[in-house]
Amino acid sequence: MGNNFEARILLEPGELPKEWVNILPDLPTPMTPLVSPMDGKPVPFEMACAIFPKECVLQEVSTDPIIPIPKDLREIFARTYRPTPLHRALGLEKELGIEGDDIKIFYKNESVSPTGSHKPNTAIAQAYYAKKEGVEELVTETGAGQWGSGLSFGCNLFGVKCVVYMVRASFHQKPGRKILMRAFNAEVHASPSRFTESGKKFYEKDPEHPGSLGIAISEAVEHSLRSDKARYSLGSVVNFVLLHQTIVGQETKIQLEKVGAKPDVLIGCMGGGSNFGGFIIPFVRDKLNGTLSDLEIIGVEPKACPSVCKGQYRWDYGDTAKQAPILKMHTLGHNFIPSPIHAGGLRYHGIAPIISNLYNNKIIDAVMHHQTEIIEVGLLFAKAEGILPAPETAHAVKEAMVQALKAKENGEKKTIVFNFSGHGFFDLSAYKEYMTGDLKDYELPSEEIEKALNDPEMPTVDESALFPPS
Amino acid sequence: MGNNFEARILLEPGELPKEWVNILPDLPTPMTPLVSPMDGKPVPFEMACAIFPKECVLQEVSTDPIIPIPKDLREIFARTYRPTPLHRALGLEKELGIEGDDIKIFYKNESVSPTGSHKPNTAIAQAYYAKKEGVEELVTETGAGQWGSGLSFGCNLFGVKCVVYMVRASFHQKPGRKILMRAFNAEVHASPSRFTESGKKFYEKDPEHPGSLGIAISEAVEHSLRSDKARYSLGSVVNFVLLHQTIVGQETKIQLEKVGAKPDVLIGCMGGGSNFGGFIIPFVRDKLNGTLSDLEIIGVEPKACPSVCKGQYRWDYGDTAKQAPILKMHTLGHNFIPSPIHAGGLRYHGIAPIISNLYNNKIIDAVMHHQTEIIEVGLLFAKAEGILPAPETAHAVKEAMVQALKAKENGEKKTIVFNFSGHGFFDLSAYKEYMTGDLKDYELPSEEIEKALNDPEMPTVDESALFPPS
Numbered sequence: 001m002g003n004n005f006e007a008r009i010l011l012e013p014g015e016l017p018k019e020w021v022n023i024l025p026d027l028p029t030p031m032t033p034l035v036s037p038m039d040g041k042p043v044p045f046e047m048a049c050a051i052f053p054k055e056c057v058l059q060e061v062s063t064d065p066i067i068p069i070p071k072d073l074r075e076i077f078a079r080t081y082r083p084t085p086l087h088r089a090l091g092l093e094k095e096l097g098i099e100g101d102d103i104k105i106f107y108k109n110e111s112v113s114p115t116g117s118h119k120p121n122t123a124i125a126q127a128y129y130a131k132k133e134g135v136e137e138l139v140t141e142t143g144a145g146q147w148g149s150g151l152s153f154g155c156n157l158f159g160v161k162c163v164v165y166m167v168r169a170s171f172h173q174k175p176g177r178k179i180l181m182r183a184f185n186a187e188v189h190a191s192p193s194r195f196t197e198s199g200k201k202f203y204e205k206d207p208e209h210p211g212s213l214g215i216a217i218s219e220a221v222e223h224s225l226r227s228d229k230a231r232y233s234l235g236s237v238v239n240f241v242l243l244h245q246t247i248v249g250q251e252t253k254i255q256l257e258k259v260g261a262k263p264d265v266l267i268g269c270m271g272g273g274s275n276f277g278g279f280i281i282p283f284v285r286d287k288l289n290g291t292l293s294d295l296e297i298i299g300v301e302p303k304a305c306p307s308v309c310k311g312q313y314r315w316d317y318g319d320t321a322k323q324a325p326i327l328k329m330h331t332l333g334h335n336f337i338p339s340p341i342h343a344g345g346l347r348y349h350g351i352a353p354i355i356s357n358l359y360n361n362k363i364i365d366a367v368m369h370h371q372t373e374i375i376e377v378g379l380l381f382a383k384a385e386g387i388l389p390a391p392e393t394a395h396a397v398k399e400a401m402v403q404a405l406k407a408k409e410n411g412e413k414k415t416i417v418f419n420f421s422g423h424g425f426f427d428l429s430a431y432k433e434y435m436t437g438d439l440k441d442y443e444l445p446s447e448e449i450e451k452a453l454n455d456p457e458m459p460t461v462d463e464s465a466l467f468p469p470s
Numbered sequence: 471m472g473n474n475f476e477a478r479i480l481l482e483p484g485e486l487p488k489e490w491v492n493i494l495p496d497l498p499t500p501m502t503p504l505v506s507p508m509d510g511k512p513v514p515f516e517m518a519c520a521i522f523p524k525e526c527v528l529q530e531v532s533t534d535p536i537i538p539i540p541k542d543l544r545e546i547f548a549r550t551y552r553p554t555p556l557h558r559a560l561g562l563e564k565e566l567g568i569e570g571d572d573i574k575i576f577y578k579n580e581s582v583s584p585t586g587s588h589k590p591n592t593a594i595a596q597a598y599y600a601k602k603e604g605v606e607e608l609v610t611e612t613g614a615g616q617w618g619s620g621l622s623f624g625c626n627l628f629g630v631k632c633v634v635y636m637v638r639a640s641f642h643q644k645p646g647r648k649i650l651m652r653a654f655n656a657e658v659h660a661s662p663s664r665f666t667e668s669g670k671k672f673y674e675k676d677p678e679h680p681g682s683l684g685i686a687i688s689e690a691v692e693h694s695l696r697s698d699k700a701r702y703s704l705g706s707v708v709n710f711v712l713l714h715q716t717i718v719g720q721e722t723k724i725q726l727e728k729v730g731a732k733p734d735v736l737i738g739c740m741g742g743g744s745n746f747g748g749f750i751i752p753f754v755r756d757k758l759n760g761t762l763s764d765l766e767i768i769g770v771e772p773k774a775c776p777s778v779c780k781g782q783y784r785w786d787y788g789d790t791a792k793q794a795p796i797l798k799m800h801t802l803g804h805n806f807i808p809s810p811i812h813a814g815g816l817r818y819h820g821i822a823p824i825i826s827n828l829y830n831n832k833i834i835d836a837v838m839h840h841q842t843e844i845i846e847v848g849l850l851f852a853k854a855e856g857i858l859p860a861p862e863t864a865h866a867v868k869e870a871m872v873q874a875l876k877a878k879e880n881g882e883k884k885t886i887v888f889n890f891s892g893h894g895f896f897d898l899s900a901y902k903e904y905m906t907g908d909l910k911d912y913e914l915p916s917e918e919i920e921k922a923l924n925d926p927e928m929p930t931v932d933e934s935a936l937f938p939p940s
Contacts, residue, residue: 004545005483013475075474079560080856090549091627112582114856116895156853157561176646179898182905183852382653383626386550386584425586425895428649435652 007088009255013078017254019066021246023281023354024239026065026288028361031239032353033061033466034325037317040461043325051224051232051325052240053129059240067243073128076157081113081120082247086255087420089400091384096404102413103404104261107397107420108252108279111387115180117422118275119150119235122244126233127154137161138233139224141191141216143271144170144344144392145177146422147235152184165191165199165219167347169210169340176426191216198222198321212337213272213348218321236272237318237327237352245278248419253282256417263295265403267418269395270299270308270366271345273352275421281354284363297364298403299355300395302374304442305338307331307351308359308366310449315461316350326459329356333452339442341371342430343391349452369398372441375434377401378424390422391430477558479725483548487724489536491716493751493824494709496535496758498831501709502823503531503936504795507787510931513795521691521702521795522710523599529710537713543598546627551583551590552717556725557890559870561854566874572883573874574731577867577890578722578749581857585650587892588745589620589705592714596703597624607631608703609694611661611686613741614640614814614862615647616892617705622654635661635669635689637817639680639810646896661686668692668791682807683742683818688791706742707788707797707822715748718889723752726887733765735873737888739865740769740778740836741815743822749889751824754833767834768873769825770865772844774912775808777801777821778829778836782923785931786820796929799826803922809912811841812900813861819922839868842911845904847871848894860892861900 024031033042048057059067089105098105110118130138138155141164142148148164155162164186171178171190181188189195191211192202198218202209217234224232234241256263266283268276276299286292301309308330316331318324331350332338338347358364371391378394381387389397400418407414424431433439494501503512518527529537547553559575568575580588600608608625611634612618618634625632634656641648641660651658659665661681662672668688672679694702704711726733736753738746746769756762771779778800786801788794801820802808808817828834841861848864851857859867870888877884894901903909 004549007549008483008551010480010482012480013478079474079477079557081478087549153856157856176895176898179902179905180858180895183849183858183901185853379653383655386623386627388650388653425646425650428646431653432649435649 004090006259007090009086009258011083011251011254015254016074016077016083017069017247017250018074019068020243021250021282021285022062022064022067022243023284025063026285027357029357030467031357032328034327035315035461037322037326040459042466053126053133053135053231055129055133056126056240059243060238070128073125076124083251084112085109086252089385092381095380095384096401098404098408103407104415105400105404106256106261106417108248109420110248110275111420111423115146115149115153116425117146117150117390118245118248118278119147120153121247121278122235122241122274123150123154124157125244127158127160130160130231131158135160135229135231137163137227137230139163139220139230140233140235141165141213141220143167143213143347145174145426146345146390148186148188149177149180149184151233151235152181152186155186156184162186163223164188165193165216167191167211167213167216167344170344173342173429174426191219193219196222198323210340212320214320214334217319218323221319221323236274237350239354241274242277242281242352242354245274246281248278249280249282252279252417261415263417264414265296265298265416267298267300267396267399267403267416269346269392269421270301270351270355271392272348273355275419277352277354279419280364284358287363298399299364299366300399301366301368302341302343302346302395303368303370303444304341305332305347306368306444307349309368310444312453313356313360315459317459318350326461327353329353330359332449333455333458335455335457336448336452339445341442342427343395345392346395367399369395370441372439374398375430375439379431379434388424389420390424390427393421396421474560476729477560479556479728481553481721481724483553485724486544486547486553487539487717487720489538490713491720491752491755492532492535492537492713493754495533496755497827499827500937501827502798504797505785505931507792507796510929512936523596523603523605523701525599525603526596526710529713530708540598543595546594553721554582555579556722559855562851565850565854566871568874568878573877574885575870575874576726576731576887578718579890580718580745581890581893585616585619585623586895587616587620587860588715588718588748589617590623591717591748592705592711592744593620593624594627595714597628597630600630600701601628605630605699605701607633607697607700609633609690609700610703610705611635611683611690613637613683613817615644615651615896616815616860618656618658619647619650619654621703621705622651622656625656626654632656633693634658635663635686637661637681637683637686637814638678640814643812643899644896661689663689666692668793680810682790684790684804687789688793691789691793706744707820709824711744712747712751712822712824715744716751718748719750719752722749722887731885733887734884735766735768735886737768737770737866737869737873737886739816739862739891740771740821740825741862742818743825745889745891747822747825750834754828757833768869769834769836770869771836771838772811772813772816772865773838773840773914774811775802775817776838776914777819779838780914780919783826783830785929787929788820796931797823799823800829802919803925803928805925805927806918806922809915811912812897813865815862816865837869839865840911842909844868845900845909849901849904858894859890860894861897863891866891
C-alpha cells in the first residue's frame with residue numbers, strides 16, 4: 001500500500017506548465033471548422049471575432065502543437081490555486097478492498113480552485129484576453145453554475161463585467177451558486193428569461209420552464225451581440241477552451257512521473273467536454289505517438305443525456321435558437337431537452353468537436369451511469385476520501401470504481417487516474433434528496449433522442465466545400 | 471511588490487510538524503484547572519476521563535513544552551489537506567492601495583481542509599484517540615457547523631459514531647452544513663432539542679428557540695454521559711484543542727521563514743479561541759522568550775458577543791445547564807444568549823482559559839467589529855483574493871485591513887499575518903442578506919451582559935484551594 005506521505009503529490013508554483021497543448025495537429029482526421037448557421041460555410045474570421053475575443057479565435061484554429069501561456073496568467077494561477085494536487089486515493093482503494101500497489105487509483109483535484117472546479121482555468125484566460133482587447137463585458141450561460149462562477153471570478157480579477165444566463169432547473173437547485181456569482185460582481189438571470197428574444201419564446205409559454213444549456217447559450221449569444229464592447233464566452237465545447245484546460249493534464253503527467261506511475265486508464269466526466277478534454281489531451285498526444293500506446297481513455301456521461309454514447313456524429317447547431325455556430329459533433333439534436341438531473345453541467349445536447357473526433361477515431365471510449373448510482377458513489381467517496389464530489393464529478397468516480405473492481409476481479413495490475421473536476425458544496429440538494437429517498441432516476445430517453453435527431457430542422461453541411469481537395 | 475510565483479507558499483507533506491506546541495509551561499501565571507460544577511474542586515482525573523478521551527485529558531494538564539503528533543495522524547493530514555498554504559495577499563494589498571514591500575499582508579489558508587475550516591485539525595486527533603481507547607461515539611455541539619462537520623469528517627475516518635447538537639439559529643441559516651455532516655454519517659439535531667433534559671426546558675417553552683452554544687454544550691454533555699462507550703468532544707476552549715491547533719501556527723512560522731518574513735502583527739478571530747490559539751501559540755512562545763518580543767497579537771470578536779473585550783475574567787460555567795466543567799476565563803456570563811449573528815462560531819459566552827490568561831497578562835490584545843462591516847469586508851476579500859471567507863474569518867480580514875491601512879497612513883513598515891480559518895461556501899445566506907439589504911446589525915448588548923454577569927447563579931471558586939502554597 002502506498003505511503004501516506006506521498007499520497008498527495010504537489011507541485012511548486014514554479015513548476016506550472018508554460019504552454020498549452022494543442023491537439024489539432026495530432027488528430028488522425030482533420031478538424032472540422034465552426035460553420036455559420038446562416039450559410040453553412042465556415043464562420044469568417046471577422047465574424048468569429050465579433051463573437052469571441054480575437055486571441056481565442058486565433059487559438060481555435062491554430063495548428064501550432066504548443067501555445068505559450070502568458071506570464072500574467074501563470075502568475076494569477078500561481079498566486080490563487082495552481083498547480084492543483086494529485087491524490088493517490090488510498091481511502092477509496094481501502095473502501096474497495098484493494099490492497100498493495102497492483103491497483104492504484106489517483107485523482108487530479110481541481111476542486112481546490114476558488115470556485116471549486118476546473119472552470120477558472122479557461123475563465124481567467126478568456127477574461128485576460130478580453131481585457132487586453134478592450135472588451136468590457138463577457139456574456140455566458142451556465143448549467144450547474146460551475147462555469148458561471150468560474151467566469152465571474154475570472155472577469156472580476158480583470159474588472160470585466162460578467163453576465164450569466166443560468167439554466168432555471170439549476171438556478172433553483174443551486175441558489176448558492178447565484179450568490180457566489182453575485183459576490184464576484186456578476187449579473188445573473190434564470191434562463192429562459194424575459195430579457196432576450198430567444199428566451200422570451202419559452203418564458204412566455206412557461207415562466208417556470210426548466211431550461212437547457214442550448215436555450216441559455218442562445219440567450220447569451222443574443223445578449224452579447226447587442227454591443228460591440230461585449231463578447232460571448234464559452235466554458236466548454238470549442239477548441240480554445242479545451243486548449244486552456246490542458247494545464248490540468250500536463251500537471252497530472254508531471255505528478256505521475258514524480259511518483260513513477262504510468263497510467264493505464266484515464267477517466268473523466270463529459271458534458272461539453274472541457275474537463276475531460278483538458279485532462280486527457282496531453283496523454284492523447286502520447287497515445288498517438290506511441291509513448292502510451294496501450295492507454296485506455298474513458299469519458300463518462302449521464303444516462304439522461306448521453307451525447308456520445310447515444311448521439312450521432314453529425315453537424316448540429318450549438319444552441320436551441322440556432323444562433324451559435326454549427327459544429328460537427330456527437331449530438332442528441334439541438335432540440336433535445338434533458339431531464340433536470342443534478343449534474344447540470346452535463347446537460348448539453350452535444351460535445352466538443354475534439355472529443356467527437358477522438359471518439360470517432362476510436363482513440364477514446366465512452367460509458368453512461370444513472371443519477372442514483374453516481375450520487376451513492378459521491379457519498380461513498382466523501383466517506384473514503386473526505387471530499388464531497390459535484391454530481392458531475394461523481395460520474396468519473398463511479399467509473400474509476402468500476403474499472404478498479406474489474407481489475408481486482410481479473411487480478412490485473414492497473415493504474416487508474418481520474419479527473420476530480422469539482423466539489424459538491426453547492427450541490428447538497430442532490431445528496432439531501434438521496435438521503436430522504438426523493439432522488440429521481442431517469443432512464444435512457446431513447447424516444448426523445450430519436451425525435452430530436454429526426455427533427456427536420458437538423459442542419460446539413462456540405463463537407464466537400466469545407467476542405468480543399470487533397 | 472512581491473513576486474506572484476512566491477505569493478502562495480507551500481510545504482511538502484514531509485515538512486508537516488512532528489510535534490504540537492504546549493504553551494502551559496510558558497504562561498506567566500499558572501494555568502487554572504477545570505473545576506467540577508458539583509463541588510468547586512478540580513475535576514478528578516477519573517471523572518475527566520468519563521467526559522473526554524483519556525489521552526486528551528492527559529494533554530489538557532501536560533507540562534511538556536512539546537507533545538509528539540502520532541505518525542498515524544500525520545499520515546492522515548498528509549494525505550488529505552495538510553500542510554495548508556500561506557498566501558501573500560497581493561490582491562488585497564492592491565485593493566487597499568498598498569504598493570511595494572513595506573507593508574505585507576499574509577494569510578494562512580485553513581479553508582482548504584475537506585470541511586472548509588481549521589476544525590479537522592483537532593477533530594481527527596480526538597477521533598483517533600477515541601478509537602484507540604475503545605470509545606464508540608463522540609457527541610458534540612456546533613454553532614455555525616464548522617466544528618460539527620469537522621468532527622463528522624474525523625469520526626468517519628475512524629468509524630466512530632458522531633452525534634451533533636447544532637444551535638438552531640445556524641441549523642436554519644446553514645442547511646448545507648447539516649447535509650454535509652450527514653454525508654459523513656453523523657446524527658444531527660437542532661438545539662435546544664427534545665432529546666435531552668437540558669434542551670427540553672427551552673424547547674418546550676419555544677420550539678423555535680434560536681439556541682446558543684452554551685445550551686448545545688449542555689445537551690451534548692448530557693447525551694454523552696448516558697453511555698460509557700460515548701465521550702463528549704469539544705471543538706474549542708479547552709487546552710488540548712488549542713494544542714492540536716498549534717500545527718497551524720507552526721506551519722505558518724516555517725512558511726514565513728521560507729520567504730524571509732518576520733511577523734509584526736498576528737490576527738485571528740476569536741469564538742472559543744481555537745483557531746486563534748492554534749495560530750498564535752507557537753509565536754507566543756517566541757514573544758515570551760524574546761525572539762519576537764515586539765510582536766503584536768490581536769484577537770477579533772463580534773460586537774454582538776465580545777467575551778474578551780467586554781467580559782470579566784472570572785470563574786464561570788462552560789455551559790448553560792451547568793453540567794460542563796467550570797473554567798476561569800473571560801466571560802459574558804453563562805446565561806448570556808448572543809444575537810443570531812451569521813458568525814455562529816463566535817457565539818460563545820466565554821473563551822479558552824489559555825487565551826484569557828494571555829490577555830490578562832497583556833500578551834495579546836482584542837478588538838470588536840460589527841456584523842455589517844465584516845460581511846462587507848468578506849465580499850471585498852472575495853473580489854481581491856478570490857476566496858469568500860466565512861463570517862467568522864471575515865472578522866480577522868477586517869482587522870488585518872484596519873492594521874494595514876493604519877500602517878500605510880503612518881508610513882510604517884509592517885508584516886501582518888492573519889489566520890484565514892474557513893471559507894464561506896456554507897454561509898451564503900449572510901452574503902445574500904447583505905446584497906438585498908436585509909442584513910441586521912447588532913449593537914453592543916451592554917445591558918444583557920451586565921445582567922448575565924450579575925446573575926446570582928454565577929459560580930465562585932476558592933482559588934487558594936486549587937494551587938499548593940508556593
